[in-house]
Structures are given as structure tokens and as C-alpha cells.
Amino acid sequence: MSWLVTGGAGYIGAHVVRALVDDGESVVVYDDLSTGSAERIPEGVPLVVGSVLDRSALDAAIRDNAVTGVVHIAAKKQVGESVEQPLHYYRENVTGLQTLLEAMASAGVGRLVFSSSAAVYGMPDVDLVTEDTPCLPMSPYGETKLVGEWLIAAAARAHGIRAASLRYFNVAGAAAPELSDSGVFNLIPMVFERLEAGEAPRVFGDDYATPDGTCVRDYIHVADIASAHLAAARRLADFPEGTALTLNIGRGQGSSVREMVDRILKVTGRQDVAPQVTERRPGDPARVVASADRARELLGWSARHDLDDMIESAWQGWRRRHG
Numbered sequence: 046m047s048w049l050v051t052g053g054a055g056y057i058g059a060h061v062v063r064a065l066v067d068d069g070e071s072v073v074v075y076d077d078l079s080t081g082s083a084e085r086i087p088e089g090v091p092l093v094v095g096s097v098l099d100r101s102a103l104d105a106a107i108r109d110n111a112v113t114g115v116v117h118i119a120a121k122k123q124v125g126e127s128v129e130q131p132l133h134y135y136r137e138n139v140t141g142l143q144t145l146l147e148a149m150a151s152a153g154v155g156r157l158v159f160s161s162s163a164a165v166y167g168m169p170d171v172d173l174v175t176e177d178t179p180c181l182p183m184s185p186y187g188e189t190k191l192v193g194e195w196l197i198a199a200a201a202r203a204h205g206i207r208a209a210s211l212r213y214f215n216v217a218g219a220a221a222p223e224l225s226d227s228g229v230f231n232l233i234p235m236v237f238e239r240l241e242a243g244e245a246p247r248v249f250g251d252d253y254a255t256p257d258g259t260c261v262r263d264y265i266h267v268a269d270i271a272s273a274h275l276a277a278a279r280r281l282a283d284f285p286e287g288t289a290l291t292l293n294i295g296r297g298q299g300s301s302v303r304e305m306v307d308r309i310l311k312v313t314g315r316q317d318v319a320p321q322v323t324e325r326r327p328g329d330p331a332r333v334v335a336s337a338d339r340a341r342e343l344l345g346w347s348a349r350h351d352l353d354d355m356i357e358s359a360w361q362g363w364r365r366r367h368g
Contacts, residue, residue, distance in 0.1 A: 225362020
């Protein structure tokens with residue numbers, strides 16, 4: 046197999062590229078470098094700089110590298126930004142995916158692993174979110190991921206593509222400091238940033254119907270996300286043409302925001318700092334925890350890393366980037 050990894054210079058993409066390369070797969074990275082960094086790409090892995098909206102560039106990348114499978118990670122992914130710029134998000138995430146699928150169908154590329162998101166579920170009122178939980182996304186970002194899944198399923202049926210859409214839950218950590226997340230959009234780096242600025246980390250609401258009053262989430266190490274992509278890439282050949290799997294990728298364990306902040310303070314040696322409780326953020330559900338049974342059954346995959354692995358590796362990456 047020869048895999049084209051779109052967004053392979055990004056935080057998650059670079060981990061997926063490394064997992065594929067370590068498994069002996071042939072890989073080419075396709076990335077516009079708007080948020081990714083070429084420094085994350087392993088030596089010897091080709092980089093094609095291009096947009097997923099550029100059909101001719103996609104055609105050339107697939108043809109010139111004899112691509113037989115695609116891992117599609119490239120996307121805009123900030124919820125708040127998607128509310129402000131919905132047209133931009135639909136163009137990049139939906140039209141970009143459509144363009145990629147057209148290029149795949151034209152070239153006869155028959156396997157696709159798609160990065161989806163738990164954002165497709167919105168605010169599920171269940172203890173464990175299964176793949177059959179109703180999808181009611183609350184942002185244009187979540188909408189684009191759900192539309193993307195529909196588009197892939199339709200293209201799979203029409204063109205005989207074998208596809209897997211992986212719904213990530215809360216991604217954290219790093220397999221190596223140089224691969225760490227450079228953004229400050231998720232809980233762990235947000236706490237790091239506040240501590241570095243000499244400010245108390247914020248907890249948005251402590252009056253939810255949860256054991257300690259703070260939101261409960263399913264956190265998963267980015268190395269486990271990468272291994273899930275590898276497992277999907279391996280197993281797609283075992284399914285009939287036209288198959289479109291939808292799989293939750295999480296640990297199946299909930300951790301509260303307060304628990305996470307306490308663990309972060311311990312890892313960073315800042316247990317003297319008291320978190321600051323502020324008002325709830327609009328749209329934050331009380332609890333979102335994955336059922337990952339289907340991924341275990343169909344892919345033989347399960348998460349291996351725990352919370353301390355996530356926090357400690359993220360902290361190493363933060364210190365490497367910020368001194």
C-alpha cells in the first residue's frame with residue numbers, strides 16, 4: 046500500500062504518518078502548511094504542498110506516488126472559528142473532501158480513513174456515547190464532519206471504496222516532544238498557558254450534574270489516535286467494497302475537568318495554585334464519554350495510554366516549544 050496522508054504535517058497527522066512509517070507502509074504527506082509544519086515529517090517521507098481544494102494537485106500527488114489509500118486528516122477544526130466563518134469551514138471541510146473523493150474515484154483509489162469528531166454528537170444525554178447515539182452537532186465544524194461522513198458513505202457505495210470514519214474524542218499528549226500540539230485550544234495546553242502567564246487555570250462551571258460539578262470528558266492520547274488509524278488502514282481490506290464504517294475512538298473512561306486540572310498542577314509542580322471557577326461556557330454538555338466497543342470488535346484496537354501519559358508528554362512538548 047501507498048498512503049496519501051492529507052494534513053500529515055499537523056499535530057495529529059504527523060503522529061499518524063509516524064505510525065504508518067514505523068509499520069513499514071509507504072507514505073506521502075499532502076498539506077497546505079497553513080497550520081502544519083514540515084519539521085514534523087520524518088526524513089525520507091515526500092511532502093506535497095497543496096490544498097485539498099486543488100483537484101489538479103491532488104491528481105498529480107496520487108498519480109506520481111502510485112497512491113492506493115488515503116488518510117484524510119486535513120481540515121479546519123476550531124469550533125468557535127467555525128461559528129464565525131461557516132462558509133470557510135464548509136468550503137475547506139466539505140468541498141475539500143468532495144474534491145478528494147473525486148480524485149480518488151477517478152484514479153481508482155479504493156481505501157479511505159477519515160478523521161471525524163465526537164463534535165457530531167452535540168450534547169448527548171447518555172452515560173456512554175455509541176455510534177448509534179443521535180447526531181445533533183452544535184457548530185458548523187461538527188456539521189461539516191457529519192456531512193463528510195454522509196458524503197463518504199455515498200461515495201463508498203457508488204465507487205466501491207472501503208472507508209472508515211473515526212470519531213475522535215478529546216485528543217491530548219504527544220508521542221515525542223517535537224510532535225506536540227502547537228495550538229492552545231484544548232484543556233491541557235490552556236492550563237499550561239495560564240500557569241506560564243502567572244494566572245490561575247480556569248474551570249468553566251462547577252454546577253453540572255456530575256460527581257464534582259465539572260464537565261466530564263473522554264481524553265485519549267494522540268498516539269492511540271494514530272494507532273487507531275493504523276488499525277483501520279490495515280483492516281479495511283477485510284471488508285467488502287462499498288463498506289463505510291463509523292467508529293468512536295476514545296478510552297471509554299470519563300475524567301472531570303477538575304480532576305484533569307489537579308493532575309496537570311501535580312505534573313507541573315504547581316499544586317500551590319487554586320483553579321478559578323468561572324461561568325459555564327454556552328453549549329458545554331455535562332458528560333461526553335465514548336463507548337469504544339465497536340472499534341475493539343471491528344479493528345482489534347483499544348487505547349493503551351492513561352491520563353498521566355497524556356499530561357506528562359504534553360508538558361514535555363510545551364517546555365520544548367516555550368522554553
